[in-house]
Amino acid sequence: MAQNVIRVVGARAHNLKNITVEIPRDKLVVITGLSGSGKSSLAFDTIFAEGQRRYVESLSAYARQFLGQMEKPDVDYIDGLSPAVSIDQKGTSHNPRSTVGTVTEIYDFIRLLYARAGIPHCPI
DSSP states (O other): OOOOEEEEEEEOSTTOOSEEEEEETTSOOOOOOSTTSSHHIIIIIIIIHHHHHHHHHTSOHHHHTTSOOOOOOSOSEEESOOOOOOOOOOOOOOOTTOOHHHHTTOHHHHHHHHHHHOOOOOOO
16 A cells, blocks of 8 residues: 655654654645744654665665765654655856756766666667
């Protein structure tokens, strides 16, 4: 049975006080709140950290040596989570050959994801 939510139980990173939340999958979800309320702690330090940790664990030992391993977040458990990559907000590059993938540094993650899970097709 496919899960239609990401369920986070007992998240305790930084300002989070043992929270439990269900987030719908395959939807655009926005996390809002006051400054210091734990939005980034939930999104990056809990959900992304665990998704990226699982993604890196799924790669070969050879591929793992080139990627940093994130620590397991302070959470009881997370269900329904897929491997994850994130885009941090930062300044733009002035290189005319830069792409969205190179500026956000997501290019290498996408390349590994397609190499691991993609289905090759012959263009001829």
